Amino acid sequence: MTIELTINGEVRTVTADPRTALLDVLRDSCRLTGAKAVCREGFCGACTVLVDGEAVPSCLRPIGMLDGRSIVTIEGLAHFETPNPVQQAFIDHDVVQCGMCFPGMVMTLTAFLETNPAPSRGEVKAALSGNICRCTGYERIVDAVLSIQDMRKVSGR
Amino acid sequence: MNAVTDLASVVMDLPRRDAQDKLTGRTRYTIDNIGADMLHAVQVRSDVASARILEIDCSKALAMKGVRAIVTHADAPGLHGIGVADHPLFASDLIRYHGEPIAAIAADTLEIAHAAARAVLVRTELLPAVLTMAEALDEHAPLIHPDWQRYELLKEGAPRAGNVAWEAHVTRGDTDAAFARPDVTVVDDCFRVGRQSHVPFEPRCAIASYEDGRFHIQCSTQVPWTVRNVTAKVLGAAASRVRVTVPAVGGGFGLKFDCTIEPVAALLARKTGKTVSLCNSREEEFLSCLCRENAEVRIRSAVTPDGEIVGREATVLMDCGAYGGEQIFLSTMTAHTLGGNYRLGAVKLNSRAVYTNTPPNGAFRACNGVYNTFFLERHTDNICAAIGMDPMEFRKQNVLGDGDIGATGQVFQGDVLRPMLERMEAISAGAERRDPADGRLYGRATTVGTWFVFVGPSAATINLNADGSATLVTSGVEIGSGTMVQSLPQIVAGILGIHPADVIVKTADTDASGRDLGVGGGRTTVSIGSASKMAAEKIREQILEIASEMLQTPPSGLALRGGRVEIAGRPGSGMTIAAVVQRAEELFGPMSGTGNFTAPGVPSLPGCAAGHFIDAIDIPIFTVHDCEVAVDPDTGHVDVLSYRVVQDVGVAINPRAIRSQIQGGVTQGLGYALHENITIDEHGSMEQSGFEHYLLPLAQDVLPVEIVLHEGAPSIGPLGAKGAGEIPILNVGATIACAVARATGRPVAELPLTPPRVLEMIQGHAKALDFAHISPVWHANLARR
Numbered sequence: 001m002t003i004e005l006t007i008n009g010e011v012r013t014v015t016a017d018p019r020t021a022l023l024d025v026l027r028d029s030c031r032l033t034g035a036k037a038v039c040r041e042g043f044c045g046a047c048t049v050l051v052d053g054e055a056v057p058s059c060l061r062p063i064g065m066l067d068g069r070s071i072v073t074i075e076g077l078a079h080f081e082t083p084n085p086v087q088q089a090f091i092d093h094d095v096v097q098c099g100m101c102f103p104g105m106v107m108t109l110t111a112f113l114e115t116n117p118a119p120s121r122g123e124v125k126a127a128l129s130g131n132i133c134r135c136t137g138y139e140r141i142v143d144a145v146l147s148i149q150d151m152r153k154v155s156g157r
Numbered sequence: 158m159n160a161v162t163d164l165a166s167v168v169m170d171l172p173r174r175d176a177q178d179k180l181t182g183r184t185r186y187t188i189d190n191i192g193a194d195m196l197h198a199v200q201v202r203s204d205v206a207s208a209r210i211l212e213i214d215c216s217k218a219l220a221m222k223g224v225r226a227i228v229t230h231a232d233a234p235g236l237h238g239i240g241v242a243d244h245p246l247f248a249s250d251l252i253r254y255h256g257e258p259i260a261a262i263a264a265d266t267l268e269i270a271h272a273a274a275r276a277v278l279v280r281t282e283l284l285p286a287v288l289t290m291a292e293a294l295d296e297h298a299p300l301i302h303p304d305w306q307r308y309e310l311l312k313e314g315a316p317r318a319g320n321v322a323w324e325a326h327v328t329r330g331d332t333d334a335a336f337a338r339p340d341v342t343v344v345d346d347c348f349r350v351g352r353q354s355h356v357p358f359e360p361r362c363a364i365a366s367y368e369d370g371r372f373h374i375q376c377s378t379q380v381p382w383t384v385r386n387v388t389a390k391v392l393g394a395a396a397s398r399v400r401v402t403v404p405a406v407g408g409g410f411g412l413k414f415d416c417t418i419e420p421v422a423a424l425l426a427r428k429t430g431k432t433v434s435l436c437n438s439r440e441e442e443f444l445s446c447l448c449r450e451n452a453e454v455r456i457r458s459a460v461t462p463d464g465e466i467v468g469r470e471a472t473v474l475m476d477c478g479a480y481g482g483e484q485i486f487l488s489t490m491t492a493h494t495l496g497g498n499y500r501l502g503a504v505k506l507n508s509r510a511v512y513t514n515t516p517p518n519g520a521f522r523a524c525n526g527v528y529n530t531f532f533l534e535r536h537t538d539n540i541c542a543a544i545g546m547d548p549m550e551f552r553k554q555n556v557l558g559d560g561d562i563g564a565t566g567q568v569f570q571g572d573v574l575r576p577m578l579e580r581m582e583a584i585s586a587g588a589e590r591r592d593p594a595d596g597r598l599y600g601r602a603t604t605v606g607t608w609f610v611f612v613g614p615s616a617a618t619i620n621l622n623a624d625g626s627a628t629l630v631t632s633g634v635e636i637g638s639g640t641m642v643q644s645l646p647q648i649v650a651g652i653l654g655i656h657p658a659d660v661i662v663k664t665a666d667t668d669a670s671g672r673d674l675g676v677g678g679g680r681t682t683v684s685i686g687s688a689s690k691m692a693a694e695k696i697r698e699q700i701l702e703i704a705s706e707m708l709q710t711p712p713s714g715l716a717l718r719g720g721r722v723e724i725a726g727r728p729g730s731g732m733t734i735a736a737v738v739q740r741a742e743e744l745f746g747p748m749s750g751t752g753n754f755t756a757p758g759v760p761s762l763p764g765c766a767a768g769h770f771i772d773a774i775d776i777p778i779f780t781v782h783d784c785e786v787a788v789d790p791d792t793g794h795v796d797v798l799s800y801r802v803v804q805d806v807g808v809a810i811n812p813r814a815i816r817s818q819i820q821g822g823v824t825q826g827l828g829y830a831l832h833e834n835i836t837i838d839e840h841g842s843m844e845q846s847g848f849e850h851y852l853l854p855l856a857q858d859v860l861p862v863e864i865v866l867h868e869g870a871p872s873i874g875p876l877g878a879k880g881a882g883e884i885p886i887l888n889v890g891a892t893i894a895c896a897v898a899r900a901t902g903r904p905v906a907e908l909p910l911t912p913p914r915v916l917e918m919i920q921g922h923a924k925a926l927d928f929a930h931i932s933p934v935w936h937a938n939l940a941r942r
């Protein structure tokens with residue numbers, strides 16, 4: 001089956017079994033390896049991308065259902081030299097460890113802050129219920145998110 | 158001269174240089190380098206726990222289109238192991254655990270490889286499976302390794318017998334006399350823990366090729382040199398024919414401290430002549446996880462009315478699974494963990510690594526220490542209850558201090574634990590008690606822990622570049638802890654008077670860097686750090702010598718600062734380091750320095766330790782944890798209300814990074830204490846194979862840990878540093894267990910404290926543990942050949 005979709009602003013035609021997970025198309029066909037395949041069951045969030053602006057686990061999205069949709073991956077979120085405020089806050093607070101969960105964390109939190117630009121600590125934690133990190137123990141991630149002052153920059157991407 | 162390196166030039170909250178790429182998805186872990194331009198491999202694994210292999214028929218699989226090679230035991234007959242070479246790459250005549258690799262297939266695509274794996278026919282004759290340590294120790298138990306006496310011994314001197322893979326003993330003093338004293342109270346306990354799975358987000362994976370007659374393995378490992386040596390051993394190749402390189406590693410936690418799938422990829426690469434990738438699926442990663450082992454203990458102590466521990470005897474059983482692996486080494490650690498923390502009169506410890514027909518266990522952050530600290534601290538609280546002494550007073554009175562001897566007779570230096578306990582007491586006294594007073598049971602506990610830095614050989618080379626930057630070449634690997642991007646460049650930069658950003662840190666390539674024991678055991682900052690420091694100091698001397706001539710000033714009057722050699726006290730004077738390098742090139746060529754390090758060896762009492770890999774711990778590290786809990790009497794749910802850590806760090810080279818390690822380590826410990834548990838079903842397979850059933854701590858489960866870094870304890874580490882990343886998990890299980898025991902008034906004897914287990918305890922239905930397979934007579938548990 002041939003599917004046409006937009007990935008990071010570029011229209012692409014993908015020929016694949018419609019049941020193929022978006023994650024595999026991104027990683028294997030497009031070689032966009034920022035989204036990580038960790039659990040493949042929707043629990044960990046490491047594969048999170050934006051589909052029409054909504055943060056979703058790409059391991060659970062069959063490509064056949066995405067015809068005409070717009071996908072943004074971590075590679076398309078911001079140029080690496082101009083990180084978005086979420087990424088910048090994580091750099092400034094030195095929260096990264098092994099880093100495997102962070103592309104997904106960034107996608108989830110970027111989408112979250114667009115709808116809730118001034119969250120409480122509890123809301124940030126609730127927003128992370130689908131993003132697991134094995135290394136950091138989360139609290140510093142939450143501290144970093146709460147430090148973000150200029151939300152407009154997040155939504156202005 | 159060079160009143161070296163003022164600490165202030167090294168200590169800083171240097172941010173990570175790898176953060177930007179990790180946050181923008183640009184970092185390529187090994188798993189991200191697997192692509193369509195290589196073959197894809199899968200392993201054929203057994204679906205029974207114990208059987209004799211009668212026939213392996215690969216003909217149908219081999220005939221499938223796109224299948225490039227199949228390998229079995231016949232292709233890699235060598236055995237490897239730690240202490241004992243008992244482990245083949247693929248099952249040969251016997252299958253010893255559910256999930257054991259039998260063959261591996263390389264094919265054009267993963268789908269074809271999987272299809273071919275299903276087409277491999279393995280004819281077996283089922284054998285009885287020994288799934289628990291109690292069964293394994295039964296005198297009529299079948300032998301899991303019938304040939305155990307014929308195995309090559311890689312280290313001599315340990316008692317072994319049948320299903321007991323290894324024993325490590327401590328015998329110091331006369332415990333019989335201690336227990337016979339009329340004035341002592343004898344406290345006797347049994348405790349038990351299950352397995353913990355590491356769940357690194359990047360599974361174990363390897364990409365291998367065969368180039369110019371040599372293997373090149375790129376892999377996600379903590380131990381490039383172990384991968385090199387084990388690959389050579391099982392493949393029967395010279396170690397010099399194996400090159401291992403390691404990109405960023407997506408988490409390790411000890412799981413990647415062993416060589417596992419790497420030789421399989423190498424074997425297939427040689428057989429096909431092509432690049433081969435092999436990567437565990439998440440399910441395989443779970444089912445073949447070299448978990449923190451399940452363990453059991455019987456411990457008893459003789460204590461005087463005023464709280465002196467005059468005698469202690471304990472027997473610990475550690476489940477190796479089907480092959481000895483790390484547990485053989487870790488049996489040593491019982492002397493320093495279960496036998497640690499406190500001054501002991503007479504002591505006898507027996508640490509037994511036991512074979513079972515279950516997936517092999519391995520090393521997990523503060524391995525052995527986590528459960529032995531739980532056993533010890535709960536036992537300590539039981540002692541306090543039995544003699545009516547306050548647990549804090551008891552600890553302050555008995556913790557090891559300056560000049561005290563440990564279990565194996567090593568003399569400890571400095572009073573560290575007692576002042577740390579006092580600091581914790583002061584912090585807790587100043588904090589508000591968080592009892593929710595809502596009907597839940599409130600408890601609080603403080604525990605102590607002793608861990609160590611696993612030192613050992615490391616090498617470093619530094620090349621000073623023409624632009625004044627330095628390239629540091631070691632076998633270090635960045636597994637997430639930050640040592641490669643923070644403490645190492647900070648140490649080197651501080652000594653050379655340059656900015657850490659100007660220290661290029663090369664990640665492990667066994668063709669470029671010297672041998673190393675690996676990244677783990679909190680050793681990177683200490684061992685690799687010491688070797689790097691030595692290399693940097695050699696360069697520093699060269700710089701000063703040349704500059705001294707150029708500036709007509711004795712080296713003692715010079716300072717290295719801001720990338721310059723200056724005349725001391727005259728900022729901006731002198732010249733750039735680049736100018737010194739230029740002069741050096743005219744005189745003798747480019748500047749470089751090498752450094753090395755190994756365990757200095759601390760004396761212990763001769764004759765009191767047997768079967769040990771190390772008799773004393775070179776760099777002890779101490780920690781004090783404190784927590785408050787609320788236990789719901791209706792559901793058994795444990796809520797952690799506060800968590801505090803006072804950790805001995807020697808010198809904190811990067812305080813912010815250490816705090817991150819503590820927050821992360823405590824969180825992993827909370828998982829272990831409360832819900833992470835791998836269980837084995839009646840077929841010998843793990844019952845948790847994914848995130849749905851193996852519960853990791855989520856953001857909403859955790860709390861900010863209150864942290865105090867305790868500086869100033871003696872350390873032979875560079876600039877007085879100690880490893881800080883391992884120990885944070887050490888006594889989380891112990892602290893939660895002690896707090897829950899105090900909250901509920903019940904003797905907590907098992908982890909994790911899942912709601913059903915806690916509820917059973919509260920309702921008084923939990924049976925007291927009393928292991929029939931660990932004799933109360935200490936001597937009766939010793940291996941007899």
Ligand code: FES
Nearest residue numbers: 039040042045059
């Ligand atoms: S890989 Fe998609 S949620 Fe875990």
Ligand code: FES
Nearest residue numbers: 098099101133135
């Ligand atoms: S940083 Fe390793 S999983 Fe989050």
